[in-house]
Amino acid sequence: MKVPCYPDFAPIDLETRNEIHPRLLSAGDGISEFTFSNLYLFRNRYQYKIAAVNTADNGIIISGETPGQGTRFFMTPCGFPGFDVLDDLFQSHDYWKNIPESLLELEAGDSSLGRRLEERGIVVSEDRDNFDYLYLRAELAALSGKRFHKKKNLVNAFLNTWPDHAERPLEKDLIPDALSVLEYWRRDKGEDGDYMAAKEALEIFSTLELRGAVYYVGGKPAAYCLGESACGGAMFSIHFEKALDQYKGIYQYMNQAFAAALPETFTRINREQDLGDEGLRQAKMTYRPVGFVKKYRGERPGK
Incomplete structure (x- = not known):
């Protein structure tokens, strides 16, 4: 099955692996959620659905739901989908999850994408529990x-x-x-x-x-x-x-x-990640990490 183009979404299944896996493997940040296996294995927990975006970096949009909370989020593992698509996504989702640090540092005109997002009323913050x-x-x-x-x-x-x-x-x-x-x-x-x-x-x-x-x-x-x-x-x-x-x-x-x-x-x-569990955080720190794959969360207050 071919991944549909946004705004259409389809469930993630094994038939989409050949199309999605190479794009995700080349993603430079190494975010643990952004592998085909992780998305596929947790597809039911988060009700994941996927869409393709016609961008230079073969963009992908993942739509999901937070278990037990009823909130909807979207993720962009392969590049920036563009401001028009982003504005549209915020109309149907509560927040933007797992924003890669490299995405925020992209040049967008005469400033960074992170600064451009701030100018458009999107509040971006570190999601330490998910580093x-x-x-x-x-x-x-x-x-x-x-x-x-x-x-x-x-x-x-x-x-x-x-x-x-x-x-x-x-x-x-x-x-x-x-x-x-x-x-x-x-x-x-x-x-x-x-x-x-x-x-x-x-x-x-x-x-x-x-x-x-x-x-x-x-x-x-x-x-x-x-x-x-x-x-x-x-x-x-x-x-x-x-x-x-x-x-x-x-x-x-x-x-x-x-x-x-x-x-x-x-x-x-x-x-x-440690998911905010203090015991797990301490255990992970005892192995002396050399760094983190940082993840960010984006919200548009009063949308």
């Missing part, structure tokens, strides 16, 4: 120095306690093992969370060209992770990590082992 955390792959793989001392100790404790551990790249025959970890995680947490998206990601991981690994203790599946290439292949985005909590240090081990196993062409790892 993606960026790490150097080499640092996560080595965990060298005092900065990572506690993480390295947890990894070593895991390795010493369970010497019969193993890591295997995710292949089709290992999907049942990864699914067993996911089912355990769901029962243990007592809530679904991202269960449906994580389950579908495993079931069609080859179609989505995802990469991951399964981790074993005593020959039994104990953890798995799954993600994909972004930013033209220079960045790797981790979408899902699940593990059996009974193995202390397994998350730290999985984080280090997977970073070490990734090709060196991936220089940065995107471990996504």
Whole structure:
């Protein structure tokens, strides 16, 4: 199915991947939501719909709804759609989500696009809760120095306690093992969370060209992770990590082992956002991010 031109929208499905995926892969900011797999796997949660815009950078518009709030938002992952389209979008949506920093810095006449938006009454603000955390792959793989001392100790404790551990790249025959970890995680947490998206990601991981690994203790599946290439292949985005909590240090081990196993062409790892969860924010900060993929939110008061 061909993606319709704005103002028409269509649901995201696998048939649109060949058209959308190359455009998203070339997006320079590396925003974790702006991959085909992320949009597809969370299409039901956010009621995503998609439209194409006839611009020089083959623009895409994503329309969605905030779960439980009834508010509608739009996203522009591949360039600026133009002021006429933007004005029209604000008529039918409550806010503009995940504005890339590079978009705001674009030259627009004799000033930046960010300044032009401000002049048109659009209030743009940082969305800190949705900043993606960026790490150097080499640092996560080595965990060298005092900065990572506690993480390295947890990894070593895991390795010493369970010497019969193993890591295997995710292949089709290992999907049942990864699914067993996911089912355990769901029962243990007592809530679904991202269960449906994580389950579908495993079931069609080859179609989505995802990469991951399964981790074993005593020959039994104990953890798995799954993600994909972004930013033209220079960045790797981790979408899902699940593990059996009974193995202390397994998350730290999985984080280090997977970073070490990734090709060196991936220089940065995107471990996504903290969603405003203070505990998660502190945990992500302990891995010493080298930066963030900043995201912005745009609103037009009194529209």
